[in-house]
Amino acid sequence: MAYPTAVLEAYRAELQGIRDKGIYKEERYIHSPQASGIEVEFPAGAGLKKVVNLCANNYLGLSSHPRVVAAAHRGLDERGYGMSSVRFICGTQDIHRELERKLTEFLGTEDTILFPSCMDANGGVFEAVLNDQDVMIADRLVHASIVDGMRLCKAMQDTYKHADMKHLEQKLQEHQDKRVRLIITDGVFSMDGDLAPLDEIVALAEKYNAMVFVDDSHASGFMGKTGRGTHEHFGVVGKIDIITTTLGKALGGASGGCVSGRQEVVDLCRQKARPYLFSNAVPPPIAYAALEVLDILSGSTERRDKLEENTKFWRQGLTEAGFVIKEGDSPIVPIMLFNAKLSQDIARDLYAEGIYVIGFFFPVVASGQARIRTQLSADHDIPMLKDALEAFKRVGAKHGILGLDKKGIIEKFGL
Amino acid sequence: MKEVILEYIKNEYLDEDEADEMSLDEHSPLITSGIVDSFSMVSLKRFLEKKYAISIPDEQATPEAFNTVSNIVELVKRHKKEA
Numbered sequence: 001m002a003y004p005t006a007v008l009e010a011y012r013a014e015l016q017g018i019r020d021k022g023i024y025k026e027e028r029y030i031h032s033p034q035a036s037g038i039e040v041e042f043p044a045g046a047g048l049k050k051v052v053n054l055c056a057n058n059y060l061g062l063s064s065h066p067r068v069v070a071a072a073h074r075g076l077d078e079r080g081y082g083m084s085s086v087r088f089i090c091g092t093q094d095i096h097r098e099l100e101r102k103l104t105e106f107l108g109t110e111d112t113i114l115f116p117s118c119m120d121a122n123g124g125v126f127e128a129v130l131n132d133q134d135v136m137i138a139d140r141l142v143h144a145s146i147v148d149g150m151r152l153c154k155a156m157q158d159t160y161k162h163a164d165m166k167h168l169e170q171k172l173q174e175h176q177d178k179r180v181r182l183i184i185t186d187g188v189f190s191m192d193g194d195l196a197p198l199d200e201i202v203a204l205a206e207k208y209n210a211m212v213f214v215d216d217s218h219a220s221g222f223m224g225k226t227g228r229g230t231h232e233h234f235g236v237v238g239k240i241d242i243i244t245t246t247l248g249k250a251l252g253g254a255s256g257g258c259v260s261g262r263q264e265v266v267d268l269c270r271q272k273a274r275p276y277l278f279s280n281a282v283p284p285p286i287a288y289a290a291l292e293v294l295d296i297l298s299g300s301t302e303r304r305d306k307l308e309e310n311t312k313f314w315r316q317g318l319t320e321a322g323f324v325i326k327e328g329d330s331p332i333v334p335i336m337l338f339n340a341k342l343s344q345d346i347a348r349d350l351y352a353e354g355i356y357v358i359g360f361f362f363p364v365v366a367s368g369q370a371r372i373r374t375q376l377s378a379d380h381d382i383p384m385l386k387d388a389l390e391a392f393k394r395v396g397a398k399h400g401i402l403g404l405d406k407k408g409i410i411e412k413f414g415l
Numbered sequence: 416m417k418e419v420i421l422e423y424i425k426n427e428y429l430d431e432d433e434a435d436e437m438s439l440d441e442h443s444p445l446i447t448s449g450i451v452d453s454f455s456m457v458s459l460k461r462f463l464e465k466k467y468a469i470s471i472p473d474e475q476a477t478p479e480a481f482n483t484v485s486n487i488v489e490l491v492k493r494h495k496k497e498a
Contacts (some may be wrong), residue, residue: 140454164430
């Protein structure tokens with residue numbers, strides 16, 4: 001064992017640097033199941049506070065749904081707790097394959113392979129299907145796990161301006177000499193809540209002989225008329241070559257992810273994707289619960305319809321109250337504050353009002369684009385959202401931002 | 416060279432409305448301001464290598480070396496001399 005003083009000091013200095021920048025992350029302890037109303041201990045040691053949760057990815061309110069919890073219990077009883085093996089040795093149960101089949105059906109693809117998380121799916125898929133004769137052309141706002149996955153891959157990296165189809169087309173023209181051109185995008189972008197124009201992306205892919213990759217983690221289960229995802233929303237089901245998504249958000253919210261798409265892509269991942277090869281599958285309770293979630297969603301669109309209704313109410317309410325929000329169709333509704341300190345002050349004041357939200361600023365979002373990201377759930381109801389809206393109005397009025405546009409807020413608070 | 420690189424950065428990294436609003440010169444910070452991030456920096460490196468027929472080793476393609484157009488010009492000139 002050696003832990004030299006110089007190393008210890010370097011670590012401490014780095015931690016202090018993070019604190020000095022004001023970006024040190026502190027966890028808040030929740031003492032209740034995940035839901036639209038939760039009990040939170042924050043700061044550590046403080047008494048419990050009941051708050052409305054507007055920052056979970058629990059879009060369909062299934063994280064603690066009785067049917068999902070009961071299914072997880074059943075999984076534990078019937079298939080045990082863990083597998084103690086990777087998939088290809090002795091770590092695959094019938095239910096893992098069953099879940100892959102159900103996800104394939106749900107997403108409208110050819111086959112699916114489970115990963116321990118979508119972070120792992122994104123970390124493994126590019127390296128498994130691309131080589132140094134290929135190019136990856138990614139939207140500049142894709143999720144960090146995609147950036148990491150691309151860095152592990154030998155194919156050439158390129159990027160296009162966020163959702164800018166002219167720029168994407170230019171890049172596709174530039175890379176016509178490559179074996180594979182893979183267009184890479186999120187379906188719904190997590191920080192802005194806007195959608196990648198998948199219909200236009202698919203048209204460009206067809207024109208320039210490119211494949212399309214979509215991370216639909218913030219869409220699977222609720223975007224599109226039957227909740228299949230952003231590809232359903234844009235009418236391009238069956239035309240996305242690779243979809244990655246998570247079971248850790250709308251689809252039960254525990255953990256697990258997948259790569260779903262062309263048969264050969266999935267087969268290659270099963271042979272070559274390192275996060276799949278060298279880690280265990282999701283445990284039986286999660287597999288059972290995820291199957292139950294897909295059963296609930298295949299039986300009725302009630303939950304995604306309610307989420308849509310809540311989202312409309314929330315977007316309209318905030319706009320009428322005079323907040324600047326990012327326009328869009330998704331249940332991710334960012335309230336733009338531009339100034340980093342203002343985003344922190346407003347988040348703090350909202351917490352005092354019983355509203356749990358987080359303020360985001362550079363480098364999580366672009367400089368001068370600080371915001372509070374609110375996320376709706378089918379577990380919210382209109383009276384709850386009405387009360388939350390009143391709290392937002394009180395705090396907005398206190399800071400004098402209601403009715404101000406971007407220019408007005410920047411003039412008042414700076415960047 | 417300065418103008419060519421500035422023009423490339425405007426086209427490659429700024430949206431049309433940003434390009435109108437922002438006055439970018441050879442001393443404007445590119446990386447620390449968030450205009451160019453490490454993820455999208457690779458296309459700038461490739462552009463420079465192709466345009467000026469040089470090869471920039473990865474270890475020299477640092478955020479510092481790419482932070483301003485004037486730093487980039489210096490880096491390119493150094494490599495052109497070596498070439």
